[in-house]
Amino acid sequence: xxxxxxxxxxxxxxxDPELRARVVAVWEEGMELGGWTVDALAExxxxxxxxxxxxxxxxxxxxxxxMCIAMERVMADAYGDRVQIDHDTLVAGALxxxxxxxxxxxxxxxxxxxxxxxxxxxxxxxxxxxxxxxHGVPEPVLHVIATHAWEGDKFKxxxxxxxxxxxxxxxxxxxxxx
Numbered sequence: 001x002x003x004x005x006x007x008x009x010x011x012x013x014x015x016d017p018e019l020r021a022r023v024v025a026v027w028e029e030g031m032e033l034g035g036w037t038v039d040a041l042a043e044x045x046x047x048x049x050x051x052x053x054x055x056x057x058x059x060x061x062x063x064x065x066x067m068c069i070a071m072e073r074v075m076a077d078a079y080g081d082r083v084q085i086d087h088d089t090l091v092a093g094a095l096x097x098x099x100x101x102x103x104x105x106x107x108x109x110x111x112x113x114x115x116x117x118x119x120x121x122x123x124x125x126x127x128x129x130x131x132x133x134x135h136g137v138p139e140p141v142l143h144v145i146a147t148h149a150w151e152g153d154k155f156k157x158x159x160x161x162x163x164x165x166x167x168x169x170x171x172x173x174x175x176x177x178x
Contacts (some may be wrong), residue, residue, distance in 0.1 A: 003038045004028070007058055007117030010065040013091045023092050025135045026128075030102035032129075034116070045107060045113055046175065055175045057101060065094035067167035083159065086140065090160040093144025096132050097164060100145075103131075125151045 004027055005011045014020040031037065036044070047053055048062035055063075068090050075083045081098045101124045106116035118127060140160065146152060147161045148168055159163060 006096065007038055007041055008062060008093060010062055010069075010091060013065070013069060014088050014095075016088050017169055019088055019092055019138070019141075022132075022135045022137050023095055024135065026099055026131050027102075029121065029135070030128075030131055034102040034106065036102055036107075041109070043111075043113075047102060047172065048105065048113065048115060050138065051176075053175045055171075057098070060097060060171055060175070061098055061101065064097075064164070064167045064171050065091060065172065068094045068163050071163050087160050089138070089140045090163060091150070091170045092137065092141045093160055094164050094167070095140060096128055097145050097148040097168065098124055099131060100109060100128030100129070103127050121148070123151065125149050168170070 004024055008027070009024065011020055014023060029036060031041075036080060038110055045053060046057045046058035048056045057176045069087075072085050072090055075085065100122075104119050104122075104127060105113050107113055125146055125148060129142050132142055132145055140158065143158055144161045144164050147157050148153050148165050149176040152161065154166070
């Protein structure tokens with residue numbers, strides 16, 4: 001956990017130690033299943049759906065999580081209790097929303113990251129929910145994972161998912177902007 005927390009310091013933003021441990025366990029299993037190491041997280045492209053994106057997977061995860069925390073703080077300052085956002089759900093959801101990419105992607109022998117066979121059947125919101133569910137991650141966090149991408153567009157997003165969804169797509173749209 002210590003090495004993962006150095007790469008993802010936002011793990012320390014999860015106040016509940018049990019939830020933090022579950023989030024770490026999901027990351028560890030995702031890395032194991034996908035054949036990734038903590039060091040390799042900095043080499044994985046954040047998306048394979050756009051050309052020449054100069055943002056890594058781990059940069060995206062950490063940046064979007066920090067964006068979510070900032071949005072939560074701004075809304076709390078502006079609206080007080082009129083907007084209810086659960087901090088731990090928001091942070092855990094932000095850190096796990098893309099964890100399924102660890103098994104959606106694979107590294108070829110030449111070092112290039114490509115879609116794994118899993119991508120033909122399931123995208124990362126589905127595999128991320130499956131991994132998180134297996135580790136006992138609470139349903140509100142599963143909701144963020146499940147609804148963060150276009151797969152969740154037909155589902156009513158809860159506040160934490162709304163915040164994450166917009167932070168995620170802001171980062172995605174700016175990363176691919178040329």
